Amino acid sequence: MGVEEKFKQSVKGIHTLLTILLIGFIGVLIILFFTIKDATTSTTNSPVLPPDYVEVPTQEDDLDKIENGIHVRTGFVEGEGLLLVVQNCTSCHSAKLVTQNRMSKEKWLATIRWMQETQNLWDLGVNEEPILNYLSTYYAPNQIGRRANLENVEWYELKE
Template sequence: MEGPDKFQESARQIYRMMGVVFAVFTLIGGFLVYLMIDPDLSAFKPQPEMAIAEQTVVAEDDFDKIENGVHLRTGFVEGEGLMTVVNNCTNCHSARLVTQNRMSAEGWTATIRWMQETQNLWDLGNNEAIIVNYLATYYAPENKGRRQNLEDIEWYALED
């Protein structure tokens, strides 16, 4: 083997080695990416079937549980119309979006109208009065007035 044949054979060997090196790096890279996603390799550990079934049953039992006057899944206050509010309001947004607001019946009605006009909220029908009554009762504005005076505060001078 001389000249061009020897060169071609050397080139083939180099390309084969490069292919092997590329394959090795691809496998190592894929494994490292998998480790980033599942660092404890839990997909390869056996999962006890009974434990999974028991967890599912517990979750279903607690789905609409109320404890200390609070609906655990949503954080809504227990009261007349609670489940109507849960079924209508939490289909589109978190319950926290409701509980962080305080409005009168007129304010809640205006918010419902806004959602119907701009956010494709369906016609609530007879449920609207139940929802507005619940929200105006439990999430009405709080008249606290001026904040309480600060007491027992140890003040200190700021350093320059």
């Protein structure tokens, strides 16, 4: 084998090596491109959310949606004065603070006065009466007390 043949084989080997390196380099670039693209897409379009994340409606109509007689966002019963209560009560505290309480009109008024004196609740002005009417209508004290006795039940004896 002459010098010329050795030279041709060396050039062919170098050519093969450069081809392999170029293909590998292009492969790495493609992988990086898709990895970076996925990383930027996932952070801007699909953020990782906690499992208890709740989507808040963005359209104004959805904020005051009523389903089956219940204001969806707050859980308040639908009725006259509902939106006044939503606007004036839930801007400071959870709607659950209202729905878990049952009071007469006088007690609701006393609670409002207490919030005005100690919690910086603003003067409700002409809205106070409709708010009190709503609260005393839908969140009045329960007069039922204990549940009624069960009737027409076929009881059976538990065996030991």
